[in-house]
Amino acid sequence: MKNISTTALAKERGIESKDLFNIFTDNKWIYKKEDKWHLTKEGRLAGGDIKYNPKFGEYIIWPNNLDYNKSVDYKSTLNASKIGGHFNISSQKINLYLAELGWIGKDQGGWVTTNSGRKNGAKQLEAMNGKPYVVWDNKILANKHLIREIQGATGDAEYQKVTETESNSDDFRKKFPALLRTPDGHYVRSRAELLIDDFLYKNGIVHAYERKLNIDEEVYCDFYIPSQKLYIEFWGLEENEQYAERKRIKLALYAKYNFKLIEVNNSDIENLDEKLATKLRKHNIIVD
Numbered sequence: 001m002k003n004i005s006t007t008a009l010a011k012e013r014g015i016e017s018k019d020l021f022n023i024f025t026d027n028k029w030i031y032k033k034e035d036k037w038h039l040t041k042e043g044r045l046a047g048g049d050i051k052y053n054p055k056f057g058e059y060i061i062w063p064n065n066l067d068y069n070k071s072v073d074y075k076s077t078l079n080a081s082k083i084g085g086h087f088n089i090s091s092q093k094i095n096l097y098l099a100e101l102g103w104i105g106k107d108q109g110g111w112v113t114t115n116s117g118r119k120n121g122a123k124q125l126e127a128m129n130g131k132p133y134v135v136w137d138n139k140i141l142a143n144k145h146l147i148r149e150i151q152g153a154t155g156d157a158e159y160q161k162v163t164e165t166e167s168n169s170d171d172f173r174k175k176f177p178a179l180l181r182t183p184d185g186h187y188v189r190s191r192a193e194l195l196i197d198d199f200l201y202k203n204g205i206v207h208a209y210e211r212k213l214n215i216d217e218e219v220y221c222d223f224y225i226p227s228q229k230l231y232i233e234f235w236g237l238e239e240n241e242q243y244a245e246r247k248r249i250k251l252a253l254y255a256k257y258n259f260k261l262i263e264v265n266n267s268d269i270e271n272l273d274e275k276l277a278t279k280l281r282k283h284n285i286i287v288d
Contacts, residue, residue, distance in 0.1 A: 003049060003061040006037075012064060023068055030060060041074040045123050045135075077123065077135035080111075086141050087150055093185075097149045100208035102226030104134050120145075149208065178210070192234055192269045196223060199272055203287040205280075207232075219253055230283050234264045 004012070010020040021037075024030045029043030039048045039060050047063045080091035080098075087094070095111055098104045103117030110131035113122035121137040140146060178187040182197040186209040193209075200207045200223065211224040213231075223232035233250065237243040254261045260283060268275040277287045 002064050003051070004064050005059055005061055009062050009064065009066065020068070027068065027072070029068075029072070041125055042072045044125055045074060045077065046070070046072045074135075077137060078140060079133065079135050083136065083140060089150070096206070097146065098134075099206045100211075100224075100226060101145055101149055102229070105227065108132055182209075190234075190236060192236055192264075192266070193222060195269060195272055196232065196234060196264060196276065199276055200225075205285060205287070213253070213257075213259070215253065215257055217253055219250060225285070228260065228283050228285060230260045230262065230285075232262045232264060234269075236266060238265070 006020055006024065007017045010017040013020070021030070024043070025032075027042070027046070029040055029046050029048060030037050031040060032038070037060055039050060043060070046068075047066055049061050050058050051061045052058050078086075080094040084091040084094045095104065098117070099106070099111075101116070102114060103120055103122060104111045104113055106112075108131065110127070111134050112132045113124050113134045117134065120143060121139050122134050123136070124132060125135055126132050178189045180188050180191070180194050182188055182194055182201065184197065184201040186197055188194050188197055188209060197207070197209060205225060206227060208224045208226065210220045210222065213219045213221060221231040222234050224230070225232070231254065233247075233254075235247055238247065251261075262276075262279045262283070264272075264276065264279070280287060
């Protein structure tokens with residue numbers, strides 16, 4: 001799929017440019033003001049965007065596979081406040097969870113969607129003050145990844161059941177339930193994990209706890225930093241043979257898929273501020 005101008009799209013479809021402009025105007029996807037075409041919210045939701053050319057200035061582009069007969073209604077989309085209302089939590093926390101999933105990121109004083117976000121139904125819009133923000137289709141309310149993120153952060157008992165069911169081949173989670181609540185709302189399984197989570201939180205590093213790796217194998221990381229696609233594993237029971245085997249398998253999978261990984265052990269915990277900061281700097285994450 002590529003994005004092309006309205007004129008180029010009309011040419012591809014074998015119709016007159018003025019007819020396609022009329023269709024988009026009737027759809028309320030564009031409007032003309034002071035002899036210049038502008039994109040509406042509905043137009044953005046349909047797939048329209050703005051491109052700048054040094055010679056011609058700004059102009060509207062569309063996906064070349066655009067279906068201009070489809071119905072688009074901005075009022076049917078959900079922003080962070082509406083999603084938060086559904087789950088009875090604040091919009092700020094919703095944006096935090098969406099960022100932890102790697103679906104949005106901070107930019108230009110607002111939130112912008114990532115490629116992963118777009119794949120999960122995100123649409124990029126811009127407020128009157130120029131700040132970017134993201135809206136979602138209704139499917140987001142039933143998205144299992146978002147639900148798992150919310151339930152995991154709130155310590156919902158049902159989340160523990162889901163996690164145990166999905167990982168019944170690994171009884172580590174059954175032996176060490178996540179009962180310790182961190183300052184940012186995550187529930188972790190050990191004091192060391194609590195210290196790591198607190199370090200990341202205090203240094204403003206957006207992170208997720210126990211994120212399933214995006215692979216076929218059923219494996220969960222300890223921590224995930226979406227901005228750098230970086231994983232953190234804490235190895236705390238290496239003297240245990242079963243645990244050591246579990247570690248060996250996980251490291252092999254990290255290597256197989258070429259994932260970026262930081263390893264933390266018990267000796268690092270004793271001087272975490274220095275040791276973890278050093279490891280993070282190697283991945284272009286600077287902390288004070």
